[in-house]
Amino acid sequence: MLQIPLWNRLFIIAVVLAGLAFAMPNLFYERVERYNDALAEVEETGVTSDAAAEALSSWPSFLPSTLVNLGLDLRGGAHLLAEVSVADVYEARMDALWPEVRDTLRDLRDTVGTIRRQDAPLGELHVRVSQPEGLPEAVSAVRGLGQPVASLTGVGASTLDVRGEGDLLIVTLSEAEREATDDRTMQQSVEIVRRRVDEAGTREPTIQRQGADRILIQVPGIGSAQELKDLIGTTARLTFHPVVGRTDDPQADVASRQMILPSMDEEGTFYILEQTPVVSGDDLVDSQPSFEQQSGLPVVTFRFNTTGARAFGEYTAANVGAPFAIVLDEEVISAPVIRQAITGGSGQISGNFTVESSTELAVLLRAGALPAEMTFLEERTIGPELGADSIAAGEMAALVAFAAVLVFMIASYGLFGVFASTALILNVGLIFGVLSLIGATLTLPGIAGIVLTIGMAVDANVLVFERIREELKTARGPARAIELGYERALSAIIDANLTTFIIAVILFALGSGPVRGFSVTLGIGIMTSVFTAIYVTRLLIVTWFDRARPKTIEV
Structure with missing residues (x-):
């Protein structure tokens, strides 16, 4: 008999409602996005500003606040391709x-x-x-x-x-x-770029290694490619060198293994330094902006790991009274005289800092120094207007595909086509619910995957309905025909969708960028369409059949 146990019905309804609940915040995208940003700010700082309080009040806290992240081509942002000098x-x-x-x-x-x-x-x-x-x-x-x-x-x-x-x-x-070493350098460069971009608070950046010595960097929502270059292009390489002397001639003759670097604060002053540093920023474990206690001027504090603290302590103990230089990116920030041994493994960098510049330097030092120079081979800025046009085009394509499928199903299968169309609407909601739940990034290829899923989602229903038509010729009554139609079409549905799902997995494993975006939405769409075809559509048909009790049915 055509029966679905009560627990099964409740499970299907619960899954659908949960999926729609997670998808619902995307209908209020900007409001929920402000809410999430304010929530993250309060959790990080522990202070609730007036703007944050207003944003928090704009969305009920008991509702889900999951969103589908918009990719570079939908939101606008910056694209860079960098080559690392390994x-x-x-x-x-x-x-x-x-x-x-x-x-x-x-x-x-x-x-x-x-x-x-x-x-x-x-x-x-x-x-x-x-x-x-x-x-x-x-x-x-x-x-x-x-x-x-x-x-x-x-x-x-x-x-x-x-x-x-x-x-x-x-x-x-x-x-x-x-x-x-090349492999470690690339891994370290990718990780440091990721830290610097994450420190800036951007959403869902794409940072991937390409080939032997290149890194692809895509950051949605950032103003321009130059802004992104300023964020990640500085090596922020901090080193501490013995000072040999000072000069005003940048071309002065120096001994082997010595170098001349300009002073950051004193224009026209150059320092002659030993080329091999005493200790480098690689040994830093923390860096924070702060204020000098006596003068109140902004400074940057730093702390070494055990190895760096030992080397720094030994050098300062052996060179009390001698100057040493703090060098950042080939410029001498300051060259203080060692008054006493610095054995605590921590210190501070003073200079003509503003609050903003000290914070930026602390962020760069905390993220780590790039192990090698990066050369930007390609840069591209995608404006938000172009992203809005892409979203509008994607929406239009999805609506046209959706309408065409609905008309076809209703014209071909009548009331059963209405059931399939209802399940299709729920299927799209479930796709966005899953994408929001896992924090996936939606791109134009991802929209193409959703549009393709809309067309493919009714395939399972077509197989079932055609099988029901065949069973109506031999089965004893419509209830038995519907039951046999679902049973005998199940293997074909699983085979057809399983092969497509395997292709989606291969695309995700071997592809990158847009290919992965397409494979994610395609794979999720396959799973949700099978669920809606086998369970949701069947639940709708059984519920209608229990209430109407028709003697005959038209498929």
């Missing part, structure tokens, strides 16, 4: 390795004689020894500084390649270590 990291690695190599060779002074670092190509460390006959022993000793490569592809390999040529000791990263 080779820059090799030079930094060699600079960091030099003190260890120097100490190792000093222990072999009787064998290799005096040592002196020489200028070398990018990513190489050259050391000249005065006794070339001791070079093989030096090569062996420096080779011992290498570590196993920390990657699956470099198992068993060392991080360093060391060789001797004449009186030169040449140290480079091994090929396996270069590949591992």
Whole structure:
């Protein structure tokens, strides 16, 4: 008999109502968006401003506030394609390795004689020894500084390649270590860009690695590509260097492994610094804007990790009375004299900061320094007007497809077509409910997936209705025909939708950007359309049949 248990009916109704409840806030998008922003601001600051209170009162707190995030092509925003100079990291690695190599060779002074670092190509460390006959022993000793490569592809390999040529000791990263370093550099760059963008409070940015050394950055809602470049383009590389001297000549001759950098505050003043830093911003664990207690001027406080605190403490203890420079992005912020050993692992950066600039610097330092320079190969700004036009076009396409499907179903199947059309309306609501619940981002390809789902959603109903038509010729009464129609069409419905769902999963796994947006809405649409076809439409038909008790039916 044509029966649906009470618990099954209640479950179907509960799922539909829950989906529609999560989708409903999208009808009041701007109001709910302001509510969510105000709620996030209050949770972060603990203070409820007048504007936040007004926004919080605009939406009942007991209702869901889930929204479908709008992608770059619908909301407007900025698009950047950046190339990371991964080779820059090799030079930094060699600079960091030099003190260890120097100490190792000093222990072999009787064998290799005096040592002196020489200028070398990018990513190489050259050391000249005065006794070339001791070079093989030096090569062996420096080779011992290498570590196993920390990657699956470099198992068993060392991080360093060391060789001797004449009186030169040449140290480079091994090929396996270069590949591992490139991968880590890209992962770190992607993560730091993500932190900086998230710190700015933007919604649902797309930050993805593309190829070997490129990063795709798409941020909806931001004003321009230049604004995005200003946010992520600064390396915010903080280093602390010993000061050799001061000069007003930027072209002054300096010794090897020294450099001249301008002062940020004193125009025309340049500092001669040791090229190898004492400690770098990589060892920072926190940075906050603050105010200097005596003067009340804005400053930026910082705190090192254990390694950085130890190195900083040892250097300041050994150089009391000597100046040292705080360098940010190739400019000397300040060059104070060390009054006493700084062993607490924390300090502050003072300069001509405003409240805004100190906050921005703290954000950049807290997010971390980009490990290598980024070059922007492509930039694009999409205005909100274009996004609004895209939304209008997408809505028109969806409405036309929706109307055409409704007319076709009602004309072909009469009252049963009305039931299928009602389920189709609920299906679209469920799609938006699921998208809102998981915080998915809707793009133009995503709208295309929804439009395609609208056309495909009635396929299951067509299979069922055609099967009911066939069963009406042989079955005993309409109730039995409806029951057999659903039973015997089920396998075909599952087979047809399962193959399409597998394709959606493959597109999501292998695709990126617009392809993923299309696959997400397509996959969700398949699941909701199967649910509405098998359960919702059947519940509508059974409810009508229980009330009308027709002797015959027309499909």
